[in-house]
Amino acid sequence: MEPLVVLSDVHGNLEALEAVLARVADLGPSRVYSLGDTVGYGPNPVECLRLARQRFELLLMGNHELGAIRPSMFTFNHEADVALRWTRERLREAGEIDGLEELQITHLEGDMLFAHGSVRHPVTDYIQETNGWGLSTFDDIVQQLERDFTGFRICFVGHNHKPFLATREGFIHPHEGVSEFCVTDEKLYVCVGSVGQPRDDDPRACFVVYDGEKVQYHRVEYPVEQTAAKIRAQPLPPILAERLLLGY
Amino acid sequence: MDALARFLGRASRLPALPDAIIRLLQVADNTSSTADDLARVIEIDSVLSTRLLRLANSVFYGMRGHVSTVKHAVVILGHKTIRSMALVLWTHATANVPLEQRPLERLQREMFLHGLATATAARMLASLTAPELTEDIFAAGLLHDIGRVALVCELQQAYEGRVLRQAASENRSPAELERELLGFDHAQLGAALLTSFHLPDLLVQVTADHLADEISLARPGLACVVLANSMAAEMGHRIAGISPPLFTEVRREFGLEETDCHEAFLQECKDRIQLLLAELAWPTTANAP
Numbered sequence: 001m002e003p004l005v006v007l008s009d010v011h012g013n014l015e016a017l018e019a020v021l022a023r024v025a026d027l028g029p030s031r032v033y034s035l036g037d038t039v040g041y042g043p044n045p046v047e048c049l050r051l052a053r054q055r056f057e058l059l060l061m062g063n064h065e066l067g068a069i070r071p072s073m074f075t076f077n078h079e080a081d082v083a084l085r086w087t088r089e090r091l092r093e094a095g096e097i098d099g100l101e102e103l104q105i106t107h108l109e110g111d112m113l114f115a116h117g118s119v120r121h122p123v124t125d126y127i128q129e130t131n132g133w134g135l136s137t138f139d140d141i142v143q144q145l146e147r148d149f150t151g152f153r154i155c156f157v158g159h160n161h162k163p164f165l166a167t168r169e170g171f172i173h174p175h176e177g178v179s180e181f182c183v184t185d186e187k188l189y190v191c192v193g194s195v196g197q198p199r200d201d202d203p204r205a206c207f208v209v210y211d212g213e214k215v216q217y218h219r220v221e222y223p224v225e226q227t228a229a230k231i232r233a234q235p236l237p238p239i240l241a242e243r244l245l246l247g248y
Numbered sequence: 249m250d251a252l253a254r255f256l257g258r259a260s261r262l263p264a265l266p267d268a269i270i271r272l273l274q275v276a277d278n279t280s281s282t283a284d285d286l287a288r289v290i291e292i293d294s295v296l297s298t299r300l301l302r303l304a305n306s307v308f309y310g311m312r313g314h315v316s317t318v319k320h321a322v323v324i325l326g327h328k329t330i331r332s333m334a335l336v337l338w339t340h341a342t343a344n345v346p347l348e349q350r351p352l353e354r355l356q357r358e359m360f361l362h363g364l365a366t367a368t369a370a371r372m373l374a375s376l377t378a379p380e381l382t383e384d385i386f387a388a389g390l391l392h393d394i395g396r397v398a399l400v401c402e403l404q405q406a407y408e409g410r411v412l413r414q415a416a417s418e419n420r421s422p423a424e425l426e427r428e429l430l431g432f433d434h435a436q437l438g439a440a441l442l443t444s445f446h447l448p449d450l451l452v453q454v455t456a457d458h459l460a461d462e463i464s465l466a467r468p469g470l471a472c473v474v475l476a477n478s479m480a481a482e483m484g485h486r487i488a489g490i491s492p493p494l495f496t497e498v499r500r501e502f503g504l505e506e507t508d509c510h511e512a513f514l515q516e517c518k519d520r521i522q523l524l525l526a527e528l529a530w531p532t533t534a535n536a537p
Contacts, residue, residue, distance in 0.1 A: 129332055136332075136339035169306045170333050175326035181308045200328075 001110075001212035003028070006192050008035035008116065008158020009062070010052065012042025012087065013196025013244070016205040017051060019222035020195050027218075029209060035158040035192065036062025036103070036116035036123070040080065041240050042196050043230035045087045046094040053099075061103035062116040062159065063124050069100045074124075079237040086236060111153040112210075118189070119148045119155055126160050127189050129171050141166045145187040154183060156190045156210075162200045163193030163208075163217050173200075174217040181215050190215050196227075203247035251431040256440050259398035263341040264295035265356055269334055271528060272296060276331035283322045286330055291318035292524055294363040294390045295397060299333060300325060301387070302445035316448040317383040355400050355408060358487055363390050364524070365485035369476035369517045376502055378468035381450075388454040389473045391447075395438025395455070396487070399426070412488035422490060423459050435459045463498055471498060483518055 005024050010017050024032060034056045039045035041064075052059055067074045068088045076084055091097045106122045107114040115122035131137050145168055149155065165172040165181060166189035172181065183190070193206030200206075204219040228241035268289075275281045275289050290296045297318050304321035305312050315321050322330065370389030374382045399407050410429055415422040423433035439456035454473050463471045475498055481491040496505075504510045 130335065136336040138336040138339065164328075164332075165308065167306075167308065169308065170303050170336060171329065172303070172308055173326060173328035173332065175328065177326065178309065178324055182310045183308065186307055 002031065003209050003211045005029050005032040005207055005209055006035065006114070006156045006190070007032065007195050007207035008192050009037040009161055009194035009196060010034065010039075010042075010048050011037055011064070011194070011196035012039050012045040012048050013205075013222075013227050014042075014044035014047050014051070015224070015227045016196045016220075016222045017048055019220045020205050020207055021051075021055060023218060023220045024207075027209065032056045033058040033107070033114055033156070034060060035114060035156060036060040037064045037158065038062070039068065039087050039091065040064030041083045041087075041236075043227065043234050043236065045090050046096055048196075049091070049096055058107050058114065059103060060107065060114060060116055061100070061105050061123060065100045065103055066123055068097060079239055082235075082237055083240060086234065108152060113152040113155045115155065115157055117159045118157055119144060124159075127157055127166055127191055128160055129164070129166075138170065141171075141189070142168050145189075149187045153185075153187050154190060155188075156192055156208075158192055158194065160191055160199075161194035161197055162191055163198075163206050164191050165189065165215070166191065179217040182213060183210075183215050184213050193217070197244060198247045199243075201247050203245060252436060252440055255398075255402070255430070255432070255437065256444060259402055259437065259441060260444065261340060262295045262298065262394070262398055263401055264293060264299070264337045265353070265360060266338070266341050268293040268296055268360070269338045269341060272334045273331070273338065276327060276334055279327075281327070283319070286327070287319045287322045288524075289528060290322065290330075291386070291390065292364050292367075292528065293360060294394055296334075296337070297387065297390055298394055298442070298445070298447075299337060300330065301391075301447055301451075303329070303333060305446040305448075307446075312446045313448050316451060317387050319383065352400060352404055352408060355412075355488075356397070358485075359393060359397055359400065361521075362480050362485045362487055363393060365480035365483055365517070365521055366390070366392060366473065366476045368520050368524070369479045369483075370472040372513065372517055372520075373472040373476055373502060374468065377465060377472065381469060384448075384450055385454075385469050385472045388451050388469055389476050391438070391442065391451055392455050392458045392473050392477065393434065393438065393487075394441060395434035395436065398437055398441060399430075399434050408488070412490070416489055421459075422487075433459065461493065463495060465498075465501055475499065475502070479514060479517065483514055483521075 038049050038052045067084050117123050118125035118127050192208045195205045198206050203224050204221050207218055209216045224244050228244050231241040272289050275285050300321045304315040304324045309324055367386045367389035371382055371386040374385035411422050411425045415425050426433040439452050442452045442455055450469050454469050457470050458474055463474045465471050475495050478492045504513055
């Protein structure tokens with residue numbers, strides 16, 4: 001198949017998105033799918049949404065888009081809530097809020113399913129390695145792969161902001177030495193990481209390229225100080241700037 | 249072999265010793281730990297080693313059947329994947345398992361020390377005959393009894409009573425009793441497990457054949473591990489008091505026929521094991537907590 005770029009969680013970070021699109025242009029794939037949360041947290045929600053509509057072949061609904069159009073549906077943490085109220089106003093001013101209603105929740109294509117969260121709840125559920133008690137969720141993931149993966153084999157998700165594969169063999173993390181994985185014949189979740197707010201202790205923007213056989217993780221540096229300065233210049237929680245610098 | 253196939257599905261999830269996992273988590277949590285630090289903690293324990301070799305040989309890394317040493321596996325998997333696997337093992341070994349369903353820890357510790365002693369002796373023997381295979385043969389020594397680990401985890405007291413104690417009281421081989429009881433022995437089960445994990449042929453073949461009555465240097469990996477298995481028992485690291493054959497002829501081929509050489513070899517091997525355990529602050533006896 002023609003190589004496909006899958007990314008997620010741009011979160012209004014225009015500098016990161018532009019750096020990723022520049023890298024994608026260098027790499028060559030023309031198709032870019034986004035798994036949602038294009039807005040929220042970051043200082044450029046309108047610009048990111050418009051660029052996404054222009055460049056992405058698929059743009060899914062994330063919990064931040066759903067929160068923007070259905071404010072009463074969710075309870076966000078304090079920082080996310082403050083940012084989402086601010087984001088909603090920017091989108092409303094720009095006439096972009098109504099368009100969010102049309103975003104798809106999931107997309108099925110061949111043996112691939114694309115969602116923001118997980119198979120069990122496509123918008124809000126998280127694929128995580130540990131539960132609230134710090135124990136591994138491996139058995140639950142294996143159960144999902146064996147019972148819930150019907151009609152598709154590979155599910156691309158974002159939402160957790162972390163790049164890893166959740167497989168029946170274990171959780172597999174890319175690193176500097178190994179960032180490409182063979183994924184033929186196996187059922188698995190591909191967690192694509194985050195473009196605009198990575199949370200794996202690496203501040204670089206993250207995305208994957210899938211060619212039907214291999215998933216390749218890519219990391220891209222971008223002027224993160226510039227984004228952080230923009231956040232500080234707006235009535236957004238300063239912690240949102242700090243976490244970008246450290247990638248948590 | 250149907251019985252083996254049925255058992256195989258249940259035995260693929262081997263629980264590691266909790267303290268082995270805790271040590272691995274401690275090292276993995278330290279961001280300044282190196283790949284060597286991680287490998288040192290992992291490669292003394294057969295279950296941790298098997299689990300990580302299985303992952304490194306999985307389809308995802310495109311290296312099926314090619315990763316035979318823990319050091320290589322650590323480099324491929326990386327820090328985060330190893331930490332994550334340690335947490336999976338921790339959850340399986342402790343949090344999700346009621347106390348009465350946990351494997352016999354005393355026997356697990358005996359098997360841990362037997363595996364480490366066999367691996368250490370095999371590495372020393374390999375340096376005399378097949379230096380290019382030293383680390384592969386160490387891994388083969390560590391994993392040779394993985395089928396027994398699986399049997400103990402699955403059968404628990406029944407294995408100790410109906411196989412190990414009966415073998416000792418009737419002076420019979422445990423493998424013979426395993427075949428009577430189950431229709432297969434721990435060598436066959438271990439080889440089937442390692443095959444299902446896509447581990448390299450050397451590890452599978454040594455595990456499959458380690459109960460051989462006759463060995464020769466034509467198969468250096470097997471010869472080193474089988475002789476090391478015998479030496480581990482001489483060093484006191486035997487399972488339930490059972491000693492394998494001595495293989496006197498083969499010892500001669502390794503130049504260990506003289507009593508002095510033989511004693512010096514065993515002493516050096518013991519020293520190396522003690523050093524490894526001391527470095528990692530491990531208890532040095534099977535019954536230690």
